Amino acid sequence: MIQIFDGGIHTKHNRGFIMKRKHGLPEFLLLFIKSEAVFILNGIKTIVAPPSIVLINQKTAYEYANPNGAYIDSWLHFNLNNKTDFPSLDILGNQFFTCRKIPQLETYLEKILWEKEYASTTFKEKNIELLFQLLVNNLVDAYEQKDHLIHNHPYYYSFQELRLKIQVNPTIALSANELANTLKISVSHFHHLYKAFFQTTFKNDFIRFRIEYVKKMLITTDLTIEEIMIVCGYQTAVHFYRQFKQITGTTPSEYRKNNER
Template structure:
């Protein structure tokens, strides 16, 4: 379904880059542009700021050069026997990327599978990873609210995954900021801007969601559940639970026990 020809990640051109392909290339080109650049596709000019992606189809004229200093990008030349996923994406038009690191990791893994994995697994692995990569690009392209690219995005995502998995162990705002290498005020601003919710509220929501899960899937006492969700104060837990669910933990368990019967 997909054939990887060549590519690279964090390709850096010291002193800049000025590339012209008046006839394009015989394959698709995916660029993850990480430097401020001017890009021409079919004579249409685009001023590209970090970080943007663009997919250029075969035999399409293009050229690009960076504005100042060094130029860095990820790139991938590939062929596609089916364009079902590609047809859903913006083609020949750059769009903003908020999670460049995950896209870089997919391209890196694609190159590894293409160069060093034997058949029949090579083709299967490449197809799966390309589909994941294109689906991520689709999600990025369709996002209505774009956030400013930040090099701390991966750390923030790792933190959010951790507190979703272990809500009882969610660090304080200050400790979370320290883990991310940020000041407290900037961490709080960046977390809210990135995920659309303040850090403290996000932690509360995740803890209450975990409490609801335990109430309906275990026979643990409410006191045990309060502890498992990371609360030291029962009154604090009861107040937050009722604010979010409009019922007490006991009533919530009873309602869902009735529904399951």
């Protein structure tokens, strides 16, 4: 069973803030460090650059601050009645590591705090346990990827978000120019990073996602092919049929016939 005591999302402390606990705490403290900071854990000083994560173990003496300005973090105080339920947490204890996935991890943390305050008694404990397992799984994955150059690239997480947006909305035509502008980078740099991150071009990915959606519509709806073409964002039949044939090797009508349920 997990005990959630309290937590915060993007908590900002003004310059001069310092936290000291010379005997530590009886619970764990998970910190998503979002500003420069200096930590002292069990007498060992570490200068930490954002974005970083640390899980401070129980009864660990610590202090931390940002001597150069505001200190910002997200945090969670928790305890485990049976630590063996989450053995992977052991590798995270008192280890600082860079993590570009903090925005994603914060969504789990925020949901845990929400469930703690507002979930009905019937589901509270189970919901928190499931969300906490998701958080731990992603923390361990981030730790194991900490030395991976691609995963630690400043734009990698932003590109993952954009790619998912394209994948779940393939009917919306988003140009490389628009996406590059949202990231405040040049179009050529956008294309270079996209290929490096996903081993394919933005154009090919977009076409593939759209055709996958067309295929799903062909075998799960009673819409005509022309209606599907319009729903999936195609403006001309020639363009639609040519792309579908290039990707699948068959026509829409043949694909529907061969994949009838």
